[in-house]
Amino acid sequence: MTRRIFSLLMLLAWSPFVLAEGPAGDPQAGYEHLVNTPYLPRYFDQETFDNVWRVWPEPLKSQAEKATPEERRQMAFDRYGLTGRPEDPTKPLQYVVDKKGEWTLNCFSCHGGQMEGKTIPGLPNNRFDFAGITDEIRLTKAMLGKKLIPGDYSSLVFPLGENKGTTNAVNFGVALMSLRDADLNVVPGASFPKMLHHDMEPPPWWHFAKKENIYLDGFAPKGHRGLLQFTLVRENDAQAFRDREADFRDVYAYLSSLEAPKYPGKVDATKAEAGRIVFNRQCSECHGTYGDQADYPERMIPIDEIKTDRARFDSLTPAHRQGYGDSWFNSYGQQEGLIADPEGYVAPPLDGVWATAPYLHNGSVPTLWHLLHPDQRPKIWRWSGSSYDHQRMGIDAEALDEFPKGLSAMERREVFNTTRLGKSAAGHDYPNALTEEEKSAVLEYLKTL
Structure with missing residues (x-):
């Protein structure tokens, strides 16, 4: 059960690893993949989300009880840091919601934020409360008598983020990669290494086009394959990553197409x-x-010159980075530019x-x-x-x-x-x-x- 819980923690669009030069793709198709295709196990259903207000503290619970369903929905969005999609505000940008009403977390949970009421895909979501929604969805499922899945227990055993807008993203990647071999097969009996837990603020996606290497320490050459690493849950076998490679060529193209928003105020x-x-x-x-x-x-x-917090720098070892570089995500080391010891x-x-x-x-x-x-x-x-x-x-x-x-x-x-x-x-x-x-x-x- 513990490994299954950890395997469901990689629910972030920008895990601490990425790779390989990406062939041309379709940016619009990439966006559609992210908002409409569930690459992870479903998390909860519409009934659960519609009733999550019932586990809220007072006086918020009483306020929600008196509100209309639409008002309660917006209260839930505000509480957890969710936004409507630019093309359809009735649908959450941060989740795939299928025709059956099943909700699955997607990349925009961390990389789809809001500025003065305007949703901006690619903007770091500084209001997303990963731990909060996990805890209260779990309580709501229990109240409704619904079956719990391993992901419901994640916040109980693994730090998800000490502050809203932050996540323990680097260690999600360390944990899940430690269970796989270079071909991405799950290794029987594999255990998790010692990890330095810490929070990270997600980067804006419009920086992607400018970079040759990504992540704060710049160790990974960017590419479409590594973007799939956030789907490293046990439910996805090694073949699943090969099957989805075409989708993530489009996702790569979408990230590469994004531009920074313009400041809306006056400028001297x-x-x-x-x-x-x-x-x-x-x-x-x-x-x-x-x-x-x-x-x-x-x-x-x-690091001794910049002197900013070094927990992120210390959390990955050369062995962690090289292990990623030798895997399928980095074309088994054929992609040039890996920096194992930045x-x-x-x-x-x-x-x-x-x-x-x-x-x-x-x-x-x-x-x-x-x-x-x-x-x-x-x-x-x-x-x-x-x-x-x-x-x-x-x-x-x-x-x-x-x-x-x-x-x-x-x-x-x-x-x-x-x-x-x-x-x-x-x-x-x-x-x-x-x-x-x-x-x-x-x-x-x-x-x-």
């Missing part, structure tokens, strides 16, 4: 131009240039950075203003709502002196504690070299990317 053009000059002088060496002379260097920064983290492109709060790879910094002011990053902060802070560019957050007491599990996931393992907001202190005027100009310039 004069100030932004001053910020562009400062940015190109101080930041472009790592993050690249934009506009007519766009160039992305894909530069890896040694030095640190790769500085990401900043297209659409205004929309991707919170910042740093673990989501520890609530706004771009805080990113530009390292000494003023809050040690403990809490979401103040779902509105966007246009002044500081990011989450509308409240700084706290200490972690509040007496919170429910879901309320605790609204509070970010940077003193926890893997949660540090330290590092990336390069903005300290800028004056306050220069920081303000750079902040304005970042709106234009």
Whole structure:
């Protein structure tokens, strides 16, 4: 049972591994595959979702009882970080829902977010509560007398994410790959290695097109095969990955087609131009240039230089990375570019950075203003709502002196504690070299990317 539980944990679109150069595919077909094809076992049915409000705490439960079915649905969407699809708001972007009303998690659970009421496929979903929906769906199934599946127990035995919008994605991949051989056959008697559990903020999908290698440490050459790794549940045998390869050529094409959303607010053009000059002088060496002379260097920064939280860096060993590189996902090592022992983290492109709060790879910094002011990053902060802070560019957050007491599990996931393992907001202190005027100009310039 334990292995089956772990095998159902790889429910994320962007596991910590990927591969091989992808042949041309159809971007629209790729999107349709993601929202309409269940690549994982079904998770729950429509009846369960329609009744999940019955396990909510008061006064929310009473509010839901008095609401219409449509209002209750929206309350559930808001509670768990779900959104309607751009083409059909009545359907959840983050789940495949078949004709029988069976719900199956898809890639957009982590990579389909919302900005000021607008759903943006490819945007990191900073409101998704993986642990919360898992716990409350399990309770609802038990209340309705429905059969539980291994995935219902996952949050009880494996950390899913200490904060909303984050997941333990790297260790999902480590756990599931440890059960397979290079051909992706399940190995009888295989056991899980020791893992350093930590949370990650998903990257925006529109960065995919710019990169040769992906993931924070840039170890994996990108390609269509590795995108299938999120389906490494035991129910999928080795042949299933071969059978779905054509689908994921289309998914690869879809990811490659995405572009960053444009900032919807006002921009001070004069100030932004001053910020562009400062940015190109101080930041472009790592993050690249934009506009007519766009160039992305894909530069890896040694961990002792960047000094951001190193739990992600320490969580994968050279053996983990090489094991992936020798597998079918990487064409048994034929795909060039694998980095088994990287030095640190790769500085990401900043297209659409205004929309991707919170910042740093673990989501520890609530706004771009805080990113530009390292000494003023809050040690403990809490979401103040779902509105966007246009002044500081990011989450509308409240700084706290200490972690509040007496919170429910879901309320605790609204509070970010940077003193926890893997949660540090330290590092990336390069903005300290800028004056306050220069920081303000750079902040304005970042709106234009």
